Amino acid sequence: MGVRLPMSHDDLTDHLTEGETTRFWRVPEGDTEVLIARFRRHSFANHTHDRYVFGLITDGVEGFNSHGTQRFALPGDMAVVHPGEVHDGYPAVKEGWAYRVLYIDPAMMLRVAQESGFRPSDGLPNFRDTIIQDPALAALCAGMFGRLAEGETLERETALLSVLIALVQRHSTGRVALPSKTKAPARIRRAAARLQDDPAATVSLTDLARETGLSAFQLIRAFRAAYGLPPHAFQKLARLRRAEQGLRRGEAIANVAADCGFSDQAHLTRAFKAFRGVTPGQFRGLSRA
DSSP, X not given: OOOOOOOOOTTTGGGOOTTXXXXXXXXXXXXXXXXXXXXXXXXEEEEOOSSEEEEEEEEEOEEEEXXXXXXXXXXXXXXXXXXXXXXXXXXXXXXXXXXXEXXXXXXXXXXXXXXXXXXXXGOSEEESOSEEEXXXXXXXXXXXXXXXXXXXXXXXHHHHHHXXXXXXXXXXXXXXXXXXXXXXXXXXXHHHHHHHHSXXXXXXXHHHHHXXXXXXXXXXXXXXXXXXXXXXXXXXXXXXXXXXXXXXXXXXXXXXXXXXTOSSHHHHHHHHHHHHSSOHHHHHXXXXX
């Protein structure tokens, strides 16, 4: 049986402008998440993912900033984001952009790397280019997305692994440079751990500054240097990452909102749509083959 795709969601239309569409689903193979979308006005603020993100542009132009550099992905290009990498996304032309995206668990990428000849000590694969221009790979991806939507288990597995192996063998270069948890000063790491461990808590900049012995300005600057985000954005991202976990477990959206520090379900929906491009209802309301 193929993966059943959600056809409609009662909380979707309020968060898409005219001409924008999103379709999101999950397949069992590597717990892979798939997004097919067209955005005309939607923009993503700076954020990170705990997965690899591979986005194949099919129309228009997506602009994004990563590693302090502004990039533009054109049709046929594949944009690559490593786990923990701070990036944004926005329409770079009037008509916006359309793309097909894979969100791949690092454990899946490690398996693919080792099956491609990497040693276990090599760790997770690193991709040297933020934008990959490879027409043959783009063609392989185009067929894969159709199989992930409609194919049987064996067909999905074969299509997905074929693309990931091609990515690793042709475009990766050794170990990925994941964000270091130790490069930040100890007091900044403690403040970050407080925000991550209890993201729903109400914390003021004054509280964090007092605990770290820094001024508010110094704290903001230190957070940006260590994590690429100021404290409030770091906390919001921690809340959204916690929300992802709850939604993947199938928890009620209202409960997830309360547990993660959002004022209500509508607040979570707005923030989650800005973060993932889909609503919590789409993200949660998925079934596997």
